[in-house]
Amino acid sequence: MKKLFITLLFLGFYFTLSAQSVATVGDELVINEMHTYTYIKFPKPNILIKRGKVANYKSVYGNTVVIDEVITKDNGSTYVILKKKDGSKFFGYLAKVKVNYDKAIEAKEITVVP
Numbered sequence: 831m832k833k834l835f836i837t838l839l840f841l842g843f844y845f846t847l848s849a850q851s852v853a854t855v856g857d858e859l860v861i862n863e864m865h866t867y868t869y870i871k872f873p874k875p876n877i878l879i880k881r882g883k884v885a886n887y888k889s890v891y892g893n894t895v896v897i898d899e900v901i902t903k904d905n906g907s908t909y910v911i912l913k914k915k916d917g918s919k920f921f922g923y924l925a926k927v928k929v930n931y932d933k934a935i936e937a938k939e940i941t942v943v944p
Contacts, residue, residue, distance in 0.1 A: 853900050853910050853931045858943040863891040869934035870912075871927055872920065883921050890920060894943065898926060908932055 861870070867887065875885035899911040908931045919925050934940045 853897055853908055855897050855900060857897045858915065859895050859897070859912065859940045860943055861890050861893045861895060861940055862938055864939055867939055869930040869937055870939050871929065873924065878921060881921070881923060893920075895940075900931075 864887070872887060872890070873881075879885045894915040895912040896915050897910045898913045901909040901911070903909065910929050910931045911926050912929055913926045914920065920927060929940065935942070
């Protein structure tokens with residue numbers, strides 16, 4: 831009985847995790863506070879400076895974004911194109927950003943809005 835309970839608990843946990851990793855157009859996500867973003871393709875600080883912007887990512891912390899497009903590569907990795915929910919641009923000039931969805935979720939760069 832104990833093994834059955836542990837197995838069911840494990841399977842429930844597994845399906846919960848796998849259900850979170852499915853990206854669909856229209857899903858809402860939140861960008862979490864990070865010092866640097868590895869899997870969200872934001873411009874590097876030197877590019878922001880050249881454009882006359884402040885060279886930090888504080889302006890994107892907590893932004894709610896929407897999945898605009900889902901791209902699945904042959905190797906199984908999933909990329910998504912994100913745009914801001916309010917329609918404004920990232921850093922005042924970037925309408926959309928590309929994200930390695932699964933790795934950004936794992937690294938807690940983004941979280942799914944419940």
